[in-house]
Each structure stands twice: as C-alpha cells, then as structure tokens.
Amino acid sequence: MSCTARIKELYNTLSDTEIKIADFILNNRQVVLDSSTHYLAELTETSASSWVRFAKKLDYKGFTALKVGLAADTEEESEDQLMNLLISKSDSFEVLARKVQHISLSVMEQTYKLLNIQVMTEAVQCINQSKRIFIIGIGGSAIMCNDLMQKLSRIGRTVIFHDDSHVLLAQLAHITSEDVLITVSYSGETDVVTLAAKKAKEAGAPIVAITKYNVKTTLAQLADYGLFIPVEETNLRLGSIASRNATFVVTDLIYYGIAKGNFDETLQKLVVSRDLIQDLKKK
DSSP, rough: OOHHHHHHHHHHOOOHHHHHHHHHHHHHHHHHOOHHHHHHHHHSSSSHHHHHHHHHHOOOEEEEEEEEHHOOOOOOOOOGGGGBBOOOOTTHHHHHHHHHHHHHHHHHHHOOOOOHHHHHHHHHHHHHSSSSEEEETTTTTHHHHHHHHHHOOOHHHEOOOOSSSSHHHHTTTTTTTTEEEEEEOOSOOOOHHHHHHHHHHHTTTTTHHHHHHHSSHHHHHSSSSSEEEEOOOOOOOOOHHHHHHHHHHHHHHHHHHHHHHTTTHHHHHHHHHHHHHHHHHHO
C-alpha cells in the first residue's frame, strides 16, 4: 500500500496537527525525503514527536519507514479535467464513459494498494476453518453479500445470509465460536451490521469486516480481520458504483482464496452443482 494512498484514505479522520503534516507530505514529497523530523517540525510548526506519531498512525514502525514507503510511491495524479469525478449535466456520453472508466480503474488500483496480504490470508484461513459462514450487509451491500453466498454455496460451504435483516438476525442469534461472521458496510456504522458484529463478538465468533479504510469506525474496532476499501464521500460522485466494485474485488479474493485452499474438492463440487443446475434447465 502506497504512503500517499494511505494518507488520503485516513485524511478525514486526522487531527489539525496531523492534517498539517499530511498536507506537507502530499505537497512536498522530496523535502520530506531529504529532511529530518526536527527540520520538518520547524517547517510545519509542529514537533518531531508529532511526525513520528503520524508515521505510526499510518502503520509504519517509525519515520524512517514512512520515508521508505514515500520513496517507493509511483502514484501519478491525473491532470485531465475531463476526469473530474463529479457528474455534470453538460457531459457528453463520451465524457461520461471516460469518467466511469477512470473511476473504475482508479478504484481497482486503490483497492489493491490498500490490500493487506497477511490479513487477507489469515481471514481466508479463518473462514476455511469455520463450521458455518454468516454474512451480513444491508441495502447496496446486500448485493455483494448475496453474490458471495452463491459462490461459496456452490463449493459446498454452509452459508447463512438473508436480505431481510430481521430474519438474518434471528439466525445469527445462534452463532457460535465455531462459526465466522463476514460483515459488509462501507460506513462501518450501519446499525444492523454493528449489532450483528457485537453479537458475534459475544459468542466468540471471529469477524471479517469489509469496510472503508478508517480504523476508528465501530465495525473496524470490532473486527478481527479488517479488509479495507477506498474512501469516497463526494456528493454526486459515482460513489456507490466505486465502493461496490471495490467490495467485489475483496469478496472475490475471499472466494478464490477458499477455493484454492481446497482445490480438488472445489472442482468436484463445482461440477456437481453445475450438473444439477443443467438438469433443471433440461426440463
């Protein structure tokens, strides 16, 4: 995950001092790479310790590690005004198509930059070892939940999901420590989802959370495995499409990880489920 991408994803959660530091890093990359914390503290009217704490907030071990991450960044900012992420009523369909293309590619890139391979690997292992897989997501998030449920069901996993939250909560009341709960909530504050997570936590069931990159949300705090997607909060932006696509990347990786872990068995069960569906189509 790039340093600048990490800063941008956490930006809305930063304190005033941290915003000063973040803005300076984003606008003066080379100066940061060439300077000490004491010199940077003077330039930003902060303190050397504030710079070290900021680095650790970004999950770096210290300021030196932050500089290494910043030096490795290859992120390129587009200056093409046609790629303005706000929908305009004056847009031609060609411009609109280019915007959607740009947004889709950008979201995919940012999602993979945010991906923590170790956390994803551990989450997949946890899901693989579980007896039952509970999945919860409300509204638009339910689309991704339903898709993941269908994929996992086809390879023989016991998956519990329902688009009626009352029905799902009734089932989730019986979750145990042998099960796992996968939650999908962009905001990380959806009442039904956080309630389900709290119930799972009480039962000792591990929680996998797919949510925006903000470690301070209720869901992120409850999760055992946080799988983060990019933050996008602009009004009139193609936001729901962007977060949906990012979530699909994560849920597909979960599915592929589980399928790979039981490869021969997965192939066999896919054939069985396919044959049964084809029998239905013949009638």
